[in-house]
Amino acid sequence: MPEIHFKIQWPDGSEETCYSPSLVVKKYFTPSSDYTLKDFVERSRQSLTIASDRVQAKYGMPCSLALGQLQTIEAKSAQFQNLPQPTVRFIEFIDQDE
Template identity: 60%
Template sequence: MPEMHFVVTWPDGRQETCYSPSLVVKEFLDEGASYPVSDFLDRSRKALTIASERVEAKYGYPCSLARGQLARIVATGAPFLADTEARVRCETFLP
């Protein structure tokens, strides 16, 4: 199963490299695009849930790394949810 990493910039300027066990993230995020925090969290939740389900379909168990990444994304994004102007930028996809 092809895994990938993607780099995001949070509203405070911090960059983070995130992990997905599947390329499905490319269906939910566009390289160079920025998203309101709540939208980014929703897109990440959908993408990483599908990615984990694909791992489960292939190997018989969900992907704990995808679940952990989603938890980190949600925790990092939560403080910015009150700011309707805050955005998360998807910088790039890495192999």
């Protein structure tokens, strides 16, 4: 399965590199785009769940890395929920061969 990493910037300016075991995330995010915190978390939840389900269909078990990435995103996003209009910047996809 083709995996991919992607870089985001949280509302506090910190950057994080995230992981998906499937390219499905490319259908949910656009590089150099801003998403409301709520929208970003929901798109992450949808895409990483689909990615994990694809791994389960192929290998018989869900992808713990994808589900762990989702947990990390959900936990980190909680830090910014009380900001007036928190946004997450989707910086770029990082393909394996780069």
